Amino acid sequence: MNVDILHKIQETDFFKELSEEALAAVAAKATVCKYHAGDAMMRKGDPADSFFVILNGHLKIVTTDAKGDEIIINKVGPGESIGELALVDQRPRSAGVVALDEVEALELTKDAFFELLNKRLDVSLGILRGFSNRLRFSTTYIEKVIDWSQKTAEGDYSFLEQTQPLNNRAGTDDDKAAQLLSAFYSMVSKVKAREETLKQELERLSFEIDQERRKKEFDEITGSEFYAKLKEQAKALRQKRASDQ
C-alpha cells in the first residue's frame, strides 16, 4: 500500500481520527478494487460484507421506484465512504451503488474490520470518535432545522435575516446534515418570497375611472367662456415662446 493511498484514507471522515500507525494497520487489511463505468459495486439486498472508501472516481447510489425505474438517491466521490453503517448494524444493502466513471476504492471486509476492532483499541477508538463527531455535528444541524421548522410554521421568518445564507455544500458525508440545513434555508426563503408575491397580488390595487363622470366634468370645465379665452391665451403664449427661441 503506497503513501498516497494512506493519505487518501486519512482524508476520509471515517478514518480521519486515526493515528498514522493505526492507519497503517487498517491499510494492511484493505485491498484496492477497481470499477469501470456502469459496474455495480453493490446491489440492493446484498448481504453487507464489506465497506468501501472511494479513492478516485464517482458512483451513484440508486434504488428503484414502484415501477422498477431507477432513482438516483445520491452521488459520491473521492474521500467518501460507503456501506460502513451496514457493517455495524448487519442489515442487507439498502441501495445499489454503480460506478459513473473509472473508480478506485479501498475495500475493507467485515471480517478484517471486526478483527481490527477486536485487536486494536486505538483503531476502535478512532472509528468511534469518527462516528460520534458525525453524530454530534448532525445533531446540531438537526436541532437548527427543528427550530427553523417551528418558526416557519408560525410564520416567523426572522431567522432568514439573522442567518448567513448557507452555501449548498457538496462533499463529505458529514456535510449531508449541513446540506439539509442549507436546503431548508433556501426552501424557506423561497416560501417567504412566494408568500410575499401572493400577498402583493392579493393587495394589488384595482383602479377604476368612471369615464362618464370624467367626460361630464371635463365638459363643465372646458365649456366656460373663461376657459375658451384661456385656451386662446395659452396658445398665443406658446407660439410666442416658440418664436422667441
Place this chain on the structure above:
Amino acid sequence: MAGKIVSIHSFRGGTGKSNTTANLASQVAMTGKRVGVVDTDIQSPGIHVLFGLDEHKMGKTLNDYLHGKATIREVGFPVGENTGEGEGRTQLAGKNLFLFPSSIKGKEISQILHEGIDFNKLNEGLQTAITEFNLDYLFIDTHPGLNEETLLSIATSDILIIILRPDNQDLQGTAVTVDVARSLDVPNLFLMVNKALPKYNFAEIKKDIEEQFQAPVTSVLPLSFDMAENASKDLFSLRYPDHEWSKALKNIVPYILNAK
C-alpha cells in the same frame, strides 16, 4: 433659452404637493440651476414654511404684487442667502433659489379671494420673475382642484407634474386634469404617485397608472412616517438623502432637466 414653468398640481389636498414642490425645486437648484418657486395657493399658502420663512421674515408677497403695491423683484426672496436653520436647508446656501410667497395674513387672503385674481397680471408676474431673476425653472405650487388660478398655471406651464395618491378618488380627479392639460397643449405631462403604502407593489402601480393615462409616472413615493414627522421643519430630501422617499423624489429631477 427661456426659463421653463413647472406646475405642480394635485386634484385633491393632502397629496404632499407643497412638500414635493419645495424638495423638487431644491434638488433642481442643487444641480446649479437658477430656480424660482411661486406659491399661487393664495387661499392656503404653506410652502414658505419649508424654506424657513415665517411671518417676521416675510417681506413683500405675491398679494402685494397683484395689488400693484410691489414689483416682482421685491417679492422674490433669495433662499440661498437666508437658509435659516435645518440640516437640509443650509445645504442651499449659495444656491440660486428664489421664493415668491403668498401672504399669510388673514385679512390679505380674504381681500384677494373677495376681489379675485387678475390673471393677466399673475401671468405677467410669472414671466417677469423668469426674466428678472434669469430663472431656468419656475415652480408653481398651486391650490388643489381645478379652479381658475390653477387652470391658468396649467395653461402657462411647460411641464406639469400631477401628484396623486394611489386611490380611486385621486385617480378620477387626475383623469379630468390630464384631459384638461392635453386640451391646453401642455408640452410635458408627468404623473407622480405619493403616499403609496409600502405593502403594495410599486412597479405594478406605476404600470397601471401609466396605462390608464398614457403618461409617464416619474416615480412612486412611499407613505413615510419619517417624512410626516420632519416634513415642515426642514427639506426632507436634503436632510435625509438616502431615505426611500428622497431617492424616489430625486428620480423626478432628470424628467425636469431633460424636458424639451
